Structure formats: structure tokens, C-alpha cells
Amino acid sequence: MSNGKLSSRTILVVGGGIAGISATVEAAEAGYEVVLVESSPTLGGRVAQLNRYFPKLCQPTCGLEINYQRIKKNRAIKVYTMTSVGKVEGETGNFTVSLNTRPRFVKANCTACGDCAGAAESEIDNPFNYGMDKTKAAYLPHAMAFPLRYVIDPSVIGSPEAEKIKASCTVDAVDLEDKEGSFEIGVGAIIWATGWQPYGAEKITQYGYGEVADVINNVEMERLAAMNGPTAGRIVRPSDGKEAKRVAFIQCAGSRDEKHLPYCSRICCLGSLKHAAYLREQYADAEIDIYYIDIRAHDKLEGFYQKLKNDPQVNFIKSKPGSIVRGESGDPTVKGENTITREIYANSYDLVVLATGMEPSARGEGSSVNLQRDEYGFVVPCVFEPDGMIAAGVASGPLDVSMSVQSATAAALRAIQAIAQGEGK
């Protein structure tokens, strides 16, 4: 890729999840050049790993497809994957940003034919499925990856296997000499759409994640339910592949807890309700218990909550469980006190899902940049004095998809304002 200096009318968007993608297409269609950088090999971010969206239970790839088409047809957009932001210098209207690239070992002329994956022998943990299954060391991140281009895992570089992979490529797209690199661009404004990561469930020690079999988190549940997930959409327990019919959801696993995430992560209630719907779709006789403090189904999402509340096989238990242990039968057992009935319970399940919250993943990206953050690490929005540093999506707070798009569209405007301001100087 060239080191071409871009104009101050260019907007840099950092992060290729739903917020970054939305900010990119909205700004570009408003007539601005946009550079979108994403640190992983594909755009799509967390939403690409979701099975369905609440409350319509529609597939995230549907909206992504439209946005990818908008990107593909718009020459004002440049996308760099496996690229992250190094240093940022300058001021609103005139930033110089150094971008660091990681080697993909596959060039842009890759046709995604898949011959390299056929030649690869070793397997790596599949990042798309949160390591719940394996993928070849030469892999396409997933069927809806954008760009649709393979990646070679660094672990095989230097081995005879790598040479075999290279030899399998008929269009000479494998570049085993690919190295880390960096280049500079000039931009007028920067949108930080660096997204989130699931809160580490292992930190909530009493819930046994990683210790007790068949205790998983909510992002893993998404993959279990997805047709392109590790189980081809069958919701089964990881330990023995048994159908997960009796399932517990533990809300606020980490959220609304001053020892972990003091804020509410907003999406986890609807997430678990959606998961309950997945289970009800798959197993007519599923029995679901949702342990909650408050069910936060704001605005129109209330309708989705009401539907599930009316389902006799979905039970809502007001309680913050005390612990999750391995029961005598080996099943995970949820223990605690029902806040309403005061009953002490110990209920065992096929599967327990921790509705873990979101924390901003912006710690790495842009760490050299002095962004104003709140005590939780979210970038504080700068409303009335547009400057060239703008946060979008979950980088700015715990938001759902619709709100991320809203925030990203607003960020696109703020970037345009910053450029207008720069030009006025």
C-alpha cells in the first residue's frame, strides 16, 4: 500500500465494526474521502460474530452486506485491515497519523479460492468462534469476511508447511516474506470506533467460568447458535455435546457490580432474551431460567421482553446468584437466594450462560492519543466544541447496535464539522 499523503478533507476511521463501517459509509456518501483501518483481518467486528440481532432476530450479515456493497462501490473509501494506529500528531484539520500493519502473508490478489487452506495441515484456535473450534493455519476468517481474502497464521511461517501453502497458490498471492510495516497519512479528523471486548468472565471467580464444565459466556452462546459456528448451529454443551435444554442465564455477570463493571452494559438483558428465543426455536421442550436484577428492555425492545415473559417455558428469577459449582451429577449448579421468595436454591442445568458485559477495547488502539475518557474508559463525547477526535459506537459507552449506528452517523457529521472548521482557519 502506498504512503500517499491524503488531504485534510480525509477522515480516518479507526475500527471496522458496525460503528466504524457505518461512520465510513455515511461520511463517504456525504462526499468525503475516508480511510478505514481495522486491526483484525476482516471488517465486521463483534456484530459479524453474532448469530442474530434483537428484537427482529434477523442476521447481522444482512445489514453488513449492504454496507459492504456501499464500500465496494465507493472509490472515496480505502480499507486497510490488519492495520492499527501508531502515533497521531498535529491538530484538527491537519493530523499526521502513522499506521502500523501486521503481516497477513497473503497479497491483495488472493481470489479466496481456498487452495491454501487445502494445503495447510496444522490447525489454530478459530478466532471467529472464540477458540471453540479449530481452523486451518491458512484460513478465511469467515464466509462473510471483507475483504474476502485468506490469512496465514504466523505460527507456520518458516516451516515447510508454509512453503507447501505457498506452492498451492496458483495466482502467487502467498507472500511468506510479508513483514510488519508502517506508513503515514494526513487526515483532517479521526473517528475512534474501537469497540468493545467481553468482560473477562473468569474474573467473576464465584461463577466458575473456565473451572466448572458447561459454564459459558454470552458471546460463546452466539457462536453455538450460529449455523457457521463450531456446532453448525446446534446448541449443545461443550463438555459432552449433549443437547442444552435446561439452561440458565445469569444477568449482570460483572456488570452493575462495583468490583467489576460498575455500569450497566445495556445489551445483556436483550441478549439473553434472544438466546432464550434461540433455545425455544431449537428445542420445543427447552426450560429456561433467567436470573436477573432488573430486565432492561428499553423503548421498543419491551415488546420482545413481553413475548418471552408470556412464554411458560421461560422463567424469570429475581436473584443475583451467589455461586455456580459442579453438581453431583457433573451438571453446573446455580446457587443463591431468590430475592422475592427468599427461597435458597441450588438448581442444576445442562448449560449455564453468563451474560457478561462490555468493556471498551480502546485501551490498545490510540493509547498514544490523549483522548478524554471517563473512569470506565469510555471516550467522553465532545458535543459543543467539535474537535477532530470523535468517538463512535461502544468506544463512547455501552450501546446496542442501533445506538452504535446512531452514534457513528453523528460522528460522521462531527468529523465533517471538524474539517469545515479546519478549512475555515
Place this chain on the structure above:
Amino acid sequence: MTDQNGIGVYLCSGCAIGQSIDVDALSGIAASEFKVPICKTHECLCGDEAVAMIAEDVASGGVEKPVIAACSPRVMTDRFQFDGAQVIRANMREQVVWCHPPGDEDTQMLANDQLRMAITRATKSNAPEPWKEGEFSDKILVVGGGYVGLSAALEASRAGTDVLLVERSDQLGGNVRRWSKVLPDSPPYGTPRDNPVPGLIAAVEGDARISVMTDAIVAQTSGQPGQFKVEITNGGSTSEEMVGAIVLATGWRPYDPNKLGHLGYGASPDVVTNVELEEMLAAGKVAKKNVAFIQCAGSRDPDHLPYCSSVCCGVSIKHALQLIEADPDVMAYVIFQELRTPGVAEDLYRAAQDAGVIFMKGDVKSVGADLTVVVDDALLGEEVPLQGLDMVVLATGMVPNSTNIDLPTRELGEDEEMPPLLRSDIDTTAPITVAGYMGEEPAAVEKREETMPEGGPLLNLKYHQGPHLPMLADGFPDSHFICFPYESRRTGIYPCGPLRRPMDMGEAGLDAAGAVLKAIQTIRLVRDGASVHPRSGDLSYPKIGLEPCTKCRRCTIECPFGAIDETDKDYPVVNPARCRRCGTCMGACPVRTISFDNYSIDMLTSMAKSCEIPDEFDEKPRVLILACENDAYPALDMAGLSRRNYSAFVRIIPVNCLGSVSALNVSDALSVGYDGIILMGCKSGDNYQCHFVKGSAMAQERAANIEETLASMMLEKERVEAMEVEISDAERVGQLIDDFVATIDEIGFNPFKGF
């Protein structure tokens, strides 16, 4: 005879295409059947060398329509972009060699037809001439001068855009003007913030780019994005303005407390709403010591508002904190069902707990005239009378101002059809409608009867489909509220703030900025004659040949975006800048007189007819699939990507939207001998996914009508099916095809074959 001039065929033999099919045979078809002057083969068409070769052919002027027979049009899009050329793609990889056995006769026949269809498409496609007639305005009209409208006006001005701000009351500031403090949207999140509205009013009034009209309503809006003509009534006079786009920020009104008699409203002057308390707080000290807040007063209640109003929990907490701050002896009780302080607003909840506010989970059973509130306390499991209160505050919810309630409800005229306004998307009693829901089938949801909304239209649109903005059953505007929340069904008109969805001020401020971005973007695109979302940048638009038009009105009625009006002689007239290029009008027209420069019923039929239809003795049925380009077509691609083999008897044509498919395409295909036809689109109904809102629903309706036609032709109804698939249905889509082909096998060949 069609025009082969300007067509160049480029065949790729890479990605196993050359090993699976005979590419030379394709070359032969291009030369012999189509007399295409240029046909070249390359082993890696997307490589630099081949791309340069095509670019040279285009640059030399010989090739205007390169037909690229290689991978799916969804990939290598940027590689195969050539200035001044209309690129046509034939999907030989994902939909031929990756999902059918190599070296097989049927695979080759499919590839041959794939090329025939692409060349036919090229012959029927002309370079679109964009519509850019008349003067365009860059100005944005903002309707509503409350917090969101003020914010929108300032946001637009900061981006260098002129704004006309119209407010129906005699002053700016809306609901928030009368408040003392507001919910915080920046740290510290636990402390109510000063009201920003006075500052915003001053900024708007001092902004040279913003002109403000108060006491004004939009009496009429005609035209289209870039060229809206708005009539504004101000006092007795009416003025006319040209604007490019409209941001609707008409906000909300509190739910009518008179409907909350069961919560004591009206029984005592000390039962007040949260809005009334705001005004009391702003006016000065509220001398009350024991105050109970009743949450969800009207919200989350099927008899009142089905939705959660999102802000009332935070607002009651803010009120409690304000009362306690003014007088530390105040006892505040918040009676709630679910306490909702999402995101960082949790800090506010915690601050209230620290300040001693008492939160009670339970249902309110009654509120007496003596202010005794009986709570069915969920934790205690018994009814608790709260006595000694000196004020009860009803946390009433938000009703969107989707109409102007000061104006009379518009009556339907005689002969006038109900405009497509409401979609009953919310039915809180219906079971979960998940695709493939197992066990007992959910009962059919009875649709609410559609009625004209209460109040007058906000913009009084002079659109054939009526003056209102299409809205959902809950009163909020119809949109793809998850992925594309701003896209209303009236192009260039962007509702935002609590009009769009109940939201707090932090979010509403962002929403104003987002809507302004969309307004600026639309103006820019329509100036170039380009479409806005989802076919952003599409330069074509529907053209109607009036000669054959029978004035049937199907196009004007079925357009999901109200883009087609009627002349005084009842002929349809397209407003190109309102159009989103789905082609629903084209599919609706019974006399095929609506077409795009590069897309038409004739094109689709010609493509279908260009395929070789073997006679019945060959025992090779043919099934035509008309596939929505956004969901079904990618699903078929992904079936290829995962090498999921399915019947090679299908011929797939991507369509802008299933709504653009005419019943005539189906009967034409049957008449040339196709044995079956699949209309493959996305999910319709309450949770519709169609990005043109009604496309797949229209297809189903048309497929149902076709059943009658089939019966009259003595054909089995199984021959035509409308299928709903989702984009990630790679596995399922193959199964659906195989099952359909098996059904066709059972019922036998189309008797019209060969006639």
C-alpha cells in the same frame, strides 16, 4: 435483433473454472450465438495483467460493456471497475463451478446459460443517464424548535449548511425549556446537569446561517429531496421556501395523565406528573417532604403505551435527587417494576441509593385521594400502604409527535384508499415468531385495523400516498431501526430524537447530528442524480412510457417510498429523487411500461429466455430463480463458498428487489418451458428484513395471484413458489433448491415446453 456493439466478453479460467468447465465452449457461444466482436480468455482475470487488458479495451472505446465471466459480482468489485463502462458479471465461480461437479454435462450447460444471460443483460442494458433537472437547494428545514431541533440546526450550521428552523409554538425550547436540570450525558454521570436549552436558544438566535420562524407550521410540502417546496404558515401569512432535505424534530408529548385515573391522577392536586414536577422545580422550591414516584405510569402497559419510555426511571431519580438536595429531610420513594438506568446511567441510580432514596419493586394497586399509595410489594409479598405522603409523582411516558395534534385528523376522501401507514409490529401477546419455531405453531396475530392517525400531518406531504410519514403501530416512524435507523420511508425526510424512539437527551443530541448528516448526504447525492441508501450511488431511475399506461395506479400505490405521484389526468409521474431504485413499480406494472435504463422486465425475461431449454426427452428440468440481490443472492454465493452442491438445473437471476419481479416474468418463463420458478427473497411481515420494506411481501402477494393464473393454464401451483431465505442460509438454500427440484420431478415437466 439486439445490439452487440460495445460488448466485450472476458472469460476467466482461474479458481478451478478452467478445470471444471470448457471455457473454449463459452468462447464459442459468445462468438457464434451472440456475434460478440471481442472475446478474450485469461487464467487470472482479476490479476493486474488481465485488468489492464480490459481497461485498454475500454479506454480505446471499443468496449463499453465488458461482460466478466469469472467470480461473483459481490467480489473483486473494485478490480472490475472501469471508468465509463457498464460492467456485467457472469457468476461462473460461486454459482457454477463451486457448487456443481466438474466436467459434468449439466455444469457445462449451466455455465453456458450463465454466459448467455450475462450477454443478454448487456444487450438490454444502457448506461444510466442520471436525473438532475431543475434547481437544487442545500438548505435544511428543521421542524421543531425543542432540544433536538435546536441541536440539529446548530449541527447543520457548524457543517456549513443553511437552516430554516420552524417551531409551532411562540417560542423555542420545547418541553425542556421549562426544566431546571437534565439527565447527565457526560461525567459525572451521577449528578443532574444544568439545562442546556437556554444556551442553545441563544446560539441559534445568534447564528447567521439559521433563520427561525416561531408560531409557524408547515402547511404543505411538495417536490422531492433537493427540491422540496414547503409552504409555511406564520400567523395569517404563508411563505414558500425551497429546501433540500427535512429534519423532523417534533419531539414528544407526555402521555395524557387523564387516562391514568387508576393511579390517582385528578383525585388530588398533589398527584402530579413528572412533567408537572419539572415545572414546579424550575419555578422554585417544592415544599414537600414525603414524595412517592410511580414508574411506568402509562408505559409498558398494553392498555396505554406498549413500549418502555426509556427515560422515566432516570428522570424520577433525578427528581428525587433534586428534592433531596434542596431539602435533605425529604423522603423519596420510587415504586418500580424494572428499574432501568442503562449504561453509565447506573451511576445515577447508585447516587440515589447513596442519597437515601427508597426503591420498592412492586405494582401500585391504588392511589387514594389522601395520597395513600398501596403497593403490592414484590419483595415483601404483600400489599403495603404507603401513608403520610404529601406528593405522588406519576412518571408518565413519551408519546411521539408523529402528527400535529393541534390540527384536525384528516378524513379519508370518497374513493380514497387507506395509505399504507401502519404495520402492526408490536403485539405483546403473540408468541415469539422465530423462523422455524418448533413445537406448537404460534397463533396468527390479528392485525390492528389501520386508521388514520390522530392529528394532522406534520409536513402535509403532497404525495399520492398521503400526507403522513409512514409509521409503525406504536406511532414511531417505519424504518430499519436496527441497522439503518434514519431511513424513513420518505426519502430526504429524517425523523430524529424522541419522535423516532423514546430516548434521553444525550442520545437525542446525537440523533440530531445523525439526521443532519443524512440530510446533507441526501442533498449531495440527489444533486448528482444518484440514489441514497441502500442502492447508494445508483444513477438509474424508473422511466414510465405513458403510451401503454392504463392508469391502473398499481405503481403509485405499491411504491414503498411514495415516489410516484399522478398528473391531473391520472398518469403516474416519478419523482426520481424520492426513488430508492427497488423497482417495485416496475414489478407492479401490468403493461411493462416502467423500466430503468439498465434494468427492465424485458431484460429479466430476455435473460430467462436466453437460456437453452432442453425438451422433455432430455429429462433436464429447468428452474428459474429470481433472487434478491441483498440476501438470497449472497446466500447462494456462500453455498458456493462452502462447496455445497445443489441441483444444476437452476438458472439464477439477481434482482434489485423481489418487488421488481412482475407476474409477467413468471408467465413468460413458464411459456418458454421453465418447469418451475422460485422467487427468492427476504423475510416479510412484522419483522420484515426487506431493505425496500415491502418487496418480499409484494412478491408473495404476486405469487399468490399467479396461482390463479396457473390454475387457468392447468398448471400445478407447486411450479411457482415465493421463498424466504436469510443471508446466512448457505446450507438451507441448497436444500430448498433440491427439494423444489424434487417436487418438479414429481409433478413432471411443464406441458408448455417446446411450444
